[in-house]
Amino acid sequence: MSTTTAAIASAEAHSAHNYHPLPIVVASAEGAWMTDIEGRRYLDMLAGYSALNFGHGNRRLIDAAKAQLDRVTLTSRAFHHDRFADFCTQLAELCGMEMVLPMNTGAEAVETAVKTARKWGYRIKGVPDGRAKIIVAGGNFHGRTTTIVSFSTDPEARADFGPYTPGFEIVPYGDLTALDAAMTENTVAVLLEPIQGEAGVLVPPAGYLAGVRELTRARNVLFVADEIQSGLGRTGRTFACEHEDVVPDMYLLGKALGGGVVPVSAVVSSAEVLGVYRPGEHGSTFGGNPLACAVALEVVAMLRTGEFQQRATELGDHLHHELGLLVGGGAVDAVRGRGLWAGIDIVPSHGTGRQISERLMGRGVLAKDTHGSTIRIAPPLVISKEDLDWGLDQLKGVLAQQ
Template sequence: MDSTGAFIDQTERFSAHNYAPLPVVISSGEGAWVTDVEGRRYLDCLAAYSALNFGHRHPAMVAAAHAQLDRLTLTSRAFGNDRLGEFCQRLAELAGKQMVLPMNTGAEAVESGIKVARAWGYRVKGVPDGRARIIVASGNFHGRTTTIVGFSSDPDARNGFGPFASGFDVVPYGDADALAAAITDETVAVLIEPIQGEAGVILPPDGYLARVRRITAEHDVLFIADEIQSGLGRTGATFECENAGVVPDLYLLGKALGAGIVPVSAVVGDAEVLGVLRPGEHGSTFGGNPLAAAVGIAVIGLLSTGEFQARARELGAHLARRLQGLLGHGVAQVRVRGLWAGVDVDPGLATGRRVCELLAGRGILAKETHGSTIRLAPPLVITEEELDLAADQFAAVLADLRGATRR
């Protein structure tokens, strides 16, 4: 088996059809580049939806994983291990918080945050048992478990998977007045993405996050920031909330926390909130395992220097300039924060899927989201020259499409 088609056929035959990937089969990667099974190289401008913020096989990450693989990989939480405490301490300090609840996937972090918020509401705020409500935003993407898709506005994620859990109130994203109006005595938390990634890298209005913070504080409601995609350097700060000058009660983290090596996620907060959990009420066999903790410690070490946050700011400004140059040339709108961009292609030219197929043909990997929106999230190790290559190829694809339309 040595051809792209053969690998795709095998996957289609034996795996569930819950994805429709581009017809590229990757076999190796380093830094911002990957190579497919036939030896073609591609510049990775998706970075596994920000899971690979530090690129493919970053030497520090690989070294940390190798060293831990030679010692211990799993104990379960029935026993302690010698990496978990350091991981939790360093992550708490990075976030300016006191405690960490380690999990595995981003969806697990969100589910855990929901449980923590409800427990806090009952045990601290005094909401009657079974009555807790959480406010979420339309257009959200917090994962695909049944609880989460129950408050999704994406029909592909939601339709056909009910019945859903109650206790969630949906308000328009970016509308702080609607959020304030939705709060009742039974509201325990507001759960939002500081930037909505899956929706197309949607940036909130200026001052929105600050108003969310003020409103939640005034009403004794937790502010839960889902920074699974926006956090850990992607937007030019350790957390996007920093860019807005706010500190939530709980951070939900994942993706880049495992450096693309192992799944690592976490809920990070202060003891007055996370401390509501008691032994036996929540857990995970793999959450906080020593291999994950070792990789997470290495990730925190890279973020602690500020180098990658600075790279995201500086290179993001360059990416924004290049993408803005495409406005009126096949691009209708561009949204950029750090090294994260949503690009709305003129729907009259092509679907987002078609644009990404053409980009792949030119050696650039990106992924569409709804309609004709392309999202770009290259590894933070990418260079300015590599960004220029991606922008040039994007421009060439648009030019070809515009030429075909005129013909």
């Protein structure tokens, strides 16, 4: 039995089967490349679902983490620490907002947004107690907590986890007419991904986000943008909402905010919205800890230069041009996405998304499937054009096989 086979067998025997990883065991990584326990190198074309926007082992982020490790890593929010104010101030400025509520994971940020929108609805908008409604989109992926799966339309995420949390209404993604019809005086928020990642990198129709902003503003409803995957440079802008010159009432951030070093998430909004909280009403022992703040501060500083957004724009244009050439050739039905982010629908006769991902792994490229026939491409923003082209050549080679 090989070292890889033994490691996978041990993992399968002793860990819950809530994931179905590709059969690789990673031992080290740098930039856009990962190396397995037997010394084989692979080009990372997934980037931890955008958590690794700045690549593996980014020197600036590792140095920031190491420096903080020697000082203090956790105080809990029972005390102030010397990185917290800078983190909140600088992240709020990056977002064009006023206040930050830090958490750890993306799902925690979404749960926090749900609580915040409801409390704002009762305290500020005047919705009767217990009547608040939040509108979400079909095909969404916002996490896997019991409340979040209550408004999922994915049977795999939702089945067997009831009873489900009430207070949500689901409308078709990209449909402004349905959204308008669903709004009532008790609607407190519209929660959307500007681009639906898990659904296959679905970009909404042009004008949709601007239309959502117009409707929510007219009806005194919060527009909550889940930019946990799409934000922080992935699409060529700091936030995907910027492609339509839209500023939501609330940003939900995570993944890349921790630079692939530590989990960091945040809800960022106005003083009116986040000002509804009083001590004891919400919290997290680890949220906003010194180590997380030190790393996230460096992420904010890196994004301020615009370098990574520009790379995502330029390399993204190249990526989509090359992928577009594959459509209609018999192997690819459609390509969607923006920046260094793409969903590729494979013609079923060429294999499932899982099978294509496994064949790519055999050629030294790591990507991941979603929803059966789709694979996702989302390399670190630091990837070189040469490495990106090599990865695309491997994809073309796989698709040429019958």
